[in-house]
Amino acid sequence: MHFKNQDDYKVWADQQEKGAIGGGIFTPDGPEDYVGAIPAIRAVVYFKEGYSDEMRKAIIECFDDYQVYAKDYLTWLWQDEPPKGEKATSAYKDAKPLLDILKSYSQMKAFNLLYTSGKEKFATGAWEFNVGGVSKWQVENGTYQSVLTFSMPIAWVEENTKVFIGLFIKCAQRLKANHGYAGYACIISRIRDNKNEPTEAYFSRKFWAMNVGNPFLEADHLLHGIKTVSWLTAVNYEWFNKVREEEALNSELPMNWFIGYDYGNGIVIQAGNLPLSGSDEIDPLPAPYVLLNRVLKPLRVEKIQTLHRGNYSTEEIPLIKGYRAEAWMKRFDIEDDQKLEYFEKLQNEPKLNAQHAFLDRRIDWK
Numbered sequence: 001m002h003f004k005n006q007d008d009y010k011v012w013a014d015q016q017e018k019g020a021i022g023g024g025i026f027t028p029d030g031p032e033d034y035v036g037a038i039p040a041i042r043a044v045v046y047f048k049e050g051y052s053d054e055m056r057k058a059i060i061e062c063f064d065d066y067q068v069y070a071k072d073y074l075t076w077l078w079q080d081e082p083p084k085g086e087k088a089t090s091a092y093k094d095a096k097p098l099l100d101i102l103k104s105y106s107q108m109k110a111f112n113l114l115y116t117s118g119k120e121k122f123a124t125g126a127w128e129f130n131v132g133g134v135s136k137w138q139v140e141n142g143t144y145q146s147v148l149t150f151s152m153p154i155a156w157v158e159e160n161t162k163v164f165i166g167l168f169i170k171c172a173q174r175l176k177a178n179h180g181y182a183g184y185a186c187i188i189s190r191i192r193d194n195k196n197e198p199t200e201a202y203f204s205r206k207f208w209a210m211n212v213g214n215p216f217l218e219a220d221h222l223l224h225g226i227k228t229v230s231w232l233t234a235v236n237y238e239w240f241n242k243v244r245e246e247e248a249l250n251s252e253l254p255m256n257w258f259i260g261y262d263y264g265n266g267i268v269i270q271a272g273n274l275p276l277s278g279s280d281e282i283d284p285l286p287a288p289y290v291l292l293n294r295v296l297k298p299l300r301v302e303k304i305q306t307l308h309r310g311n312y313s314t315e316e317i318p319l320i321k322g323y324r325a326e327a328w329m330k331r332f333d334i335e336d337d338q339k340l341e342y343f344e345k346l347q348n349e350p351k352l353n354a355q356h357a358f359l360d361r362r363i364d365w366k
Helices: 006-014 053-070 098-103 136-141 154-159 161-174 193-206 237-246 287-299 323-329 336-346
Strands: 021-023 032-047 076-079 089-091 111-116 128-133 146-152 179-188 232-236 258-262 266-271
Touching: 021 193, 032 154, 032 161, 032 193, 053 098, 053 128, 053 146, 053 161, 098 111, 146 161, 154 161, 161 179, 161 232, 161 266, 179 193, 232 237, 232 287, 237 266, 237 287, 266 287, 287 336
Parallel strands: none
Antiparallel strands: 021 032, 032 146, 032 179, 076 089, 076 111, 111 128, 128 146, 179 232, 232 266, 258 266
């Protein structure tokens, strides 16, 4: 249903989860009376494959850990092109255990499973778990990688910060992550993403630290480098050792604001106690992210082609494609002579504390 006026929309919005935005709000016919987008804290992990028994077991363990906190909020399961005998859409309460679902996929068939918390099956919510495992032939082809994401409400993460960090580290460890990140994101309806990409594009200009784009659609462009830095940034040791050899990390990333955690295959770097949005009204270029970007910039891919693929692009709210996508990836880049300015800004950020970081798990990254 389309709203007749702004007052009707406000009444609807007041009844939704905090921060929820009506579907297709920036399209000619919007907004519609379902949650099309909502800001949240999202983790993204890129890993090699999802066909082996080892990796499928790891995926199940990641989901089991997530369900401990999310099970009361999840509502729907979507399967993209499921095998015979599996439903494309199921109510979460009626869905088979993930172990049984994955058994129905052969090693030669890729899978994409999306657990959402929207009221309607096509709506979205801040609680979301999505995993796409590439098939054996795709891995052998060498041009694909798998992706796992999970998200939680902003306020929940602020109150349970170490729970979220722990989940991210465990997922990276189990999946032998190639790389990944976690921080602010705009969770949009994946079922109606075309109509809701403009909402994400709008937020990307309001919150510079908010991650943009569908992690699954851009994964193949991120086989050999990272996309961005964020509150939590995971990098495999093969890549990280290249920058560690070039930079004096203890001085470039002061331990009062940065900490590294080992996940076996690589390192997770935490920048600050809590995720920062990069609000254009407060501080679009947070010092922790700018300084981390200086260190990890050599690992960033040169091009990603596009972050949006929809058709609802306007002069007022253009989708992030082509040169805009490249500019977005470079948003934290600064000139060398600006470095001291951001070190001074960093002094105003709260120092890491035991409530928001695992200080006893710090690794030495000299």
